[in-house]
């Protein structure tokens with residue numbers, strides 16, 4: 001039943017995404033602009049890593065895409081709450097977990113698609129990276145999307161108004177982006193900043209994807225990144241499930 | 250046999266400005282096949298009661314069974330047995346009527362083919378056939394209300410909860426809805442639990458009335474019995490009866506006179 005229901009909810013919201021093709025493409029605009037206007041600034045800078053500057057920047061942009069995109073996923077459920085759609089579904093026997101998973105998997109699909117577009121654009125700009133590394137990068141984007149979207153939906157079910165939701169998400173995403181070194185490696189900065197950024201879970205994900213993009217798969221970064229990503233996803237989905245299970249959240 | 254029975258059902262909302270006791274203890278039994286009119290002034294706790302009985306809201310006190318299923322221990326059983334039309338509806342304005350009806354069927358675990366077939370049946374029953382390929386957002390208020398009701402009937406529920414189903418409907422559509430409610434009861438034995446602010450509607454449609462006020466039941470009985478007891482005679486208007494029960498005159502006594 002969980003599979004049936006998840007498939008059903010996934011289909012419904014995927015069709016919703018496909019109906020707004022403009023929004024689907026617009027999502028890649030921000031990282032694409034970084035790629036076009038920020039990427040070239042880095043080409044000759046010493047970034048401390050191995051490989052080209054693109055192999056440092058593109059992993060960061062991929063996770064940025066997931067971070068900003070998925071964190072705002074909850075907006076859609078606030079609108080649906082206003083229309084009464086969520087309650088209408090909750091009086092049916094549909095699995096509560098499916099109401100979350102169907103949406104979250106839709107988000108993973110949408111951001112996965114956008115991630116592919118971004119990497120294709122980066123290839124044109126000059127990125128060269130091994131295929132397994134690129135695929136590993138997509139897997140991290142998917143995990144990040146699933147976890148952040150779950151938390152975002154959970155928060156949206158709790159706060160219920162866009163006026164509370166928007167500023168909260170903004171206040172959380174901006175420092176997350178800056179502190180996890182999505183744009184430039186944190187190792188370039190002073191030690192205190194580097195230490196601080198290790199408190200940010202996304203830091204481990206970026207380091208792992210950057211390793212993957214230069215073809216190093218058996219590294220401590222990869223291990224830590226994988227553990228953090230999986231643990232964070234498990235935690236986020238648990239929180240989301242809790243909220244979706246309790247009636248009248 | 251009671252199809253709904255509640256004992257001390259209550260719900261307090263915790264808000265930033267302190268607790269709000271929306272429902273303070275409702276004891277109620279509804280017989281199978283009964284049409285029950287649930288009345289009460291704005292804020293009496295009608296919607297809150299319905300949301301508890303349909304598992305949307307966890308009661309903070311008391312207990313209830315719906316169609317033999319306990320609200321607290323078997324919410325899935327309750328959901329399978331009841332349909333609910335919320336006061337403000339519940340369809341996505343961007344989606345077509347057909348897609349909403351089919352999805353609803355699928356949520357009630359009908360097969361794809363059966364869900365499509367059921368969407369057609371419901372559209373026919375509620376006069377939506379010509380509108381199936383329209384977006385829900387492009388329906389008139391009355392058409393939208395009929396769609397809400399169609400959605401709730403998808404699985405032929407034994408108990409149907411209707412929260413102000415006829416608000417915003419033209420007289421013709423209201424009469425159609427009354428016919429539908431009576432037909433559901435007569436042909437399928439459906440129990441209908443409906444709230445309304447139209448007293449003529451409550452009078453014409455209900456076998457029994459329950460009047461809630463400030464979160465408790467202030468009176469209950471057949472329209473005739475209530476008129477006799479609170480209105481003074483069988484000829485009393487339900488309006489006067491209602492005001493006598495809720496202890497409120499049409500214009501509050503302390504209100505400043507309205508300049509016209």
Ligand SMILES: Nc1ncnc2c1ncn2[C@@H]1O[C@H](COP(=O)(O)OP(=O)(O)OP(=O)(O)O)[C@@H](O)[C@H]1O
Pocket residue numbers: 262263264269270271272289290291292293294295296297298336
């Ligand atoms: N989520 C909530 N949080 C806080 N208070 C609430 C909430 N929902 C309802 N209330 C309060 O509970 C009381 C009962 O509300 P309810 O919606 O059940 O009334 P009602 O009888 O349906 O009224 P109406 O006829 O206006 O629809 C009201 O005072 C309302 O403000």
Ligand SMILES: [Mg+2]
Pocket residue numbers: 295296297336412
């Ligand atoms: Mg109400």
